[in-house]
Amino acid sequence: MTHKEFMAFIWPSLLAMALFIAVPIVSVAYQSMFVEHEQIMIETETCGPFGCTPEVAVDQDAMRKVREDSPAGRFNGLDTYTNSSHLATDEITEIVATSENFGEIRDRIMNLPFYKALIFTLSYTFIVTPLVIVFGFIIAVVVNSIPSFLKGPVIFFSLLPMIVTPLVGSLVLFWMIDSRGVVGAFLQYLFADPSLSLKASPTLTWVTLFVYGVWHSAPFAFVVFYAGLQTVPSDTLESSMVDGANRWEQIRFVVMPYLLPLATFVALMQLMDNFRIFEPIIGFSASASATSLSYLIYTDLREAETPLFGSAAATSMLTIIGVIILLLPVLFRNAREFNRKA
Amino acid sequence: MKFKLTTALVACGLAMSTTAALADCGIEGGSVRILSNDFEALHVIADAAKTCANDSVEVTSNATTEHKNIQVPALTTNPASYTVPIVATNSIVPLLNEDLIRPLDAYVEKWGQQLLPQQLIKVDGKVMAIAFMANAQHLFYRKDILEEHGIAVPGTYAELIEASKMLKDKGVMEYPLAANFKPGWNLAAEFVNTYLGTGGDFFKAGSAELDIDNANGMKTLETLKAMTNYMSPDYVTYDTNGVKPIWEANELAFATSWGSRASAYIGDDSPAPEIAKATALAAMPALMDGGVPSAALWWDGFTIAKNISDEDAEASFRAMMKGISPQVIAENQELAVWLVDGYAPTPAADGVVANLQGKARPYPMVPYMGLLHTALGDNVIEYLQGSESAEQALDDITAAYNTAAKEAGFLN
Numbered sequence: 001m002t003h004k005e006f007m008a009f010i011w012p013s014l015l016a017m018a019l020f021i022a023v024p025i026v027s028v029a030y031q032s033m034f035v036e037h038e039q040i041m042i043e044t045e046t047c048g049p050f051g052c053t054p055e056v057a058v059d060q061d062a063m064r065k066v067r068e069d070s071p072a073g074r075f076n077g078l079d080t081y082t083n084s085s086h087l088a089t090d091e092i093t094e095i096v097a098t099s100e101n102f103g104e105i106r107d108r109i110m111n112l113p114f115y116k117a118l119i120f121t122l123s124y125t126f127i128v129t130p131l132v133i134v135f136g137f138i139i140a141v142v143v144n145s146i147p148s149f150l151k152g153p154v155i156f157f158s159l160l161p162m163i164v165t166p167l168v169g170s171l172v173l174f175w176m177i178d179s180r181g182v183v184g185a186f187l188q189y190l191f192a193d194p195s196l197s198l199k200a201s202p203t204l205t206w207v208t209l210f211v212y213g214v215w216h217s218a219p220f221a222f223v224v225f226y227a228g229l230q231t232v233p234s235d236t237l238e239s240s241m242v243d244g245a246n247r248w249e250q251i252r253f254v255v256m257p258y259l260l261p262l263a264t265f266v267a268l269m270q271l272m273d274n275f276r277i278f279e280p281i282i283g284f285s286a287s288a289s290a291t292s293l294s295y296l297i298y299t300d301l302r303e304a305e306t307p308l309f310g311s312a313a314a315t316s317m318l319t320i321i322g323v324i325i326l327l328l329p330v331l332f333r334n335a336r337e338f339n340r341k342a
Numbered sequence: 343m344k345f346k347l348t349t350a351l352v353a354c355g356l357a358m359s360t361t362a363a364l365a366d367c368g369i370e371g372g373s374v375r376i377l378s379n380d381f382e383a384l385h386v387i388a389d390a391a392k393t394c395a396n397d398s399v400e401v402t403s404n405a406t407t408e409h410k411n412i413q414v415p416a417l418t419t420n421p422a423s424y425t426v427p428i429v430a431t432n433s434i435v436p437l438l439n440e441d442l443i444r445p446l447d448a449y450v451e452k453w454g455q456q457l458l459p460q461q462l463i464k465v466d467g468k469v470m471a472i473a474f475m476a477n478a479q480h481l482f483y484r485k486d487i488l489e490e491h492g493i494a495v496p497g498t499y500a501e502l503i504e505a506s507k508m509l510k511d512k513g514v515m516e517y518p519l520a521a522n523f524k525p526g527w528n529l530a531a532e533f534v535n536t537y538l539g540t541g542g543d544f545f546k547a548g549s550a551e552l553d554i555d556n557a558n559g560m561k562t563l564e565t566l567k568a569m570t571n572y573m574s575p576d577y578v579t580y581d582t583n584g585v586k587p588i589w590e591a592n593e594l595a596f597a598t599s600w601g602s603r604a605s606a607y608i609g610d611d612s613p614a615p616e617i618a619k620a621t622a623l624a625a626m627p628a629l630m631d632g633g634v635p636s637a638a639l640w641w642d643g644f645t646i647a648k649n650i651s652d653e654d655a656e657a658s659f660r661a662m663m664k665g666i667s668p669q670v671i672a673e674n675q676e677l678a679v680w681l682v683d684g685y686a687p688t689p690a691a692d693g694v695v696a697n698l699q700g701k702a703r704p705y706p707m708v709p710y711m712g713l714l715h716t717a718l719g720d721n722v723i724e725y726l727q728g729s730e731s732a733e734q735a736l737d738d739i740t741a742a743y744n745t746a747a748k749e750a751g752f753l754n
Contacts, residue, residue, distance in 0.1 A: 036751035043548055044466035049473050049681050050639045050704040058709050060441040085745045200575030288525045288578035288723045305436045305712030310749055
């Protein structure tokens with residue numbers, strides 16, 4: 001294919017990508033460098049059903065002019081990135097200077113909102129992703145070996161967790177793990193501990209979220225691996241059997257190497273997805289013990305009456321950077337393999 | 343039983359006129375587009391306003407719990423997507439900050455004869471909203487359980503905690519108490535309630551500088567923590583809707599929740615009729631003997647958008663006058679604590695009325711209160727769960743608030 005033909009084929013996609021991916025990201029990056037104008041306040045009296053109180057209010061006439069002059073807000077450079085709600089550079093410098101030992105430094109940094117969210121986000125990503133790949137692969141191998149008349153129903157049920165909307169799925173499980181719910185009550189009975197609550201303990205909340213994540217995403221890995229299994233060359237498998245390979249050796253030395261590129265693909269998708277974990281935190285009402293970067297963006301935009309666009313934009317950019325860092329090793333590996341084949 | 347509101351609230355006593363309302367409200371033309379939260383009392387108002395619709399007057403309404411998030415963008419367009427945003431003490435603030443609603447003085451003078459002076463929300467001398475209902479959190483208690491164990495209705499937190507301890511020690515209930523302690527908006531509202539009970543203010547007078555890192559802040563945190571000792575550890579997930587089924591499951595003796603939910607707790611149509619019958623309402627406990635109920639008072643009211651034609655604005659005001667007319671309220675007394683002329687409180691209003699009589703304080707209507715609310719919502723829970731000290735919690739709140747207030751332009 002000539003370059004000209006290639007461009008003719010690709011330009012609609014390039015245009016769509018520029019419009020729907022590049023432009024929004026650039027606008028978010030731009031937004032993250034601005035904060036609201038300094039508010040001009042006036043002292044007023046506010047009266048209502050419960051009496052009058054002296055309050056302050058924003059001086060509308062004065063603000064209107066300021067806003068018209070520069071609608072984007074006040075330029076703040078990268079200060080939003082370094083403030084105490086994000087990278088907290090000043091706070092960390094101070095913590096390192098005033099703490100006595102490493103443990104104290106760690107505890108105090110983990111108390112900063114961004115790092116608290118980051119540590120959960122990373123734990124979730126690095127625990128759930130490998131488990132999803134492992135479980136997905138196991139399910140695929142098992143389903144592939146059951147009699148064909150059972151395959152249809154089994155595949156359908158295996159896919160259910162992925163079909164259910166994340167929010168609905170997490171809400172269903174949330175009620176099941178309630179101390180009055182099926183799972184919660186059974187665990188209390190099992191451990192003979194009536195005060196056991198999956199919702200209250202931070203550790204158990206983390207575990208619950210990890211389990212949910214694996215439950216929800218394993219079907220995705222299963223579908224991919226199952227499709228891959230249908231294409232494993234039967235002559236290679238047969239020759240390995242002739243060489244005396246048992247079932248495990250067939251999987252280990254024929255199937256696994258063959259499916260490795262698929263595993264890379266699943267890993268890529270899962271790293272991206274899991275780094276953006278959000279819905280389960282809402283569904284499980286888990287914000288007491290677990291917050292993620294996406295959850296921080298949500299609170300900036302939705303919890304306050306006045307959304308903090310700059311702060312949300314900065315967290316979004318940091319999330320994008322995080323995803324890129326996570327994906328780099330996998331992408332490098334892929335590129336190397338590609339070059340080797342070429 | 344007779345219920346008397348404080349004179350400051352309802353002049354009352356007017357005989358209800360039962361004359362049939364005019365079908366067309368006398369509006370010549372225009373479009374009325376209502377945006378409101380989604381609960382029964384507001385549906386009633388919107389439905390009444392819709393009776394003003396005719397060939398030349400269009401009345402539509404959108405009742406959604408997302409109202410707070412869409413109101414600013416919806417009113418920023420010209421013409422605005424909605425003419426009547428129905429707001430509360432907190433959600434009017436962004437509309438004021440962004441200059442999106444118009445003063446109503448002229449309309450009140452011309453069309454607002456039915457309004458009581460207390461219904462007018464004035465900012466800087468101008469009427470910016472018309473309040474029609476009051477709301478606050480208050481105490482729900484089980485009178486059967488209290489009578490059986492000889493417990494008086496708690497008037498202070500110390501009494502509430504003592505009573506809870508007694509019920510727990512006697513083995514009556516493992517966790518007799520519940521409150522909306524879910525981190526985020528709910529937990530922050532509890533902090534605000536309790537802090538108001540201390541008599542302290544959140545900000546240094548006339549500035550956006552936070553003033554809670556003091557004895558009042560400590561006392562508030564300690565009180566909240568003392569309550570958690572008698573609450574199920576699941577309290578970290580409790581919001582308004584989460585507590586109700588537990589109450590109905592006969593597992594609680596005390597709960598604090600919203601007045602607007604009271605009629606659902608004590609109504610005949612409750613899924614647990616015996617428990618509904620045994621449920622009674624009282625003022626929020628005070629922090630100390632003789633103190634005010636530690637509850638923030640809220641109002642709900644309507645405003646009129648700025649970016650609409652004068653014809654639409656007038657039609658909107660007059661349709662809303664129909665919506666909150668004394669006749670409409672008289673037919674729906676039990677749905678809310680109305681601030682409208684002629685309202686006689688029903689049993690479901692006991693708690694909020696008791697708060698009002700106890701001179702509870704209003705939720706602060708300052709432009710930066712929302713930022714503090716968010717900071718409180720994110721930073722109190724670790725102290726309650728025991729993973730950090732009260733001092734650290736107050737420091738974290740202050741840091742989060744200062745960062746947000748700087749970004750919003752309220753602090754330097």
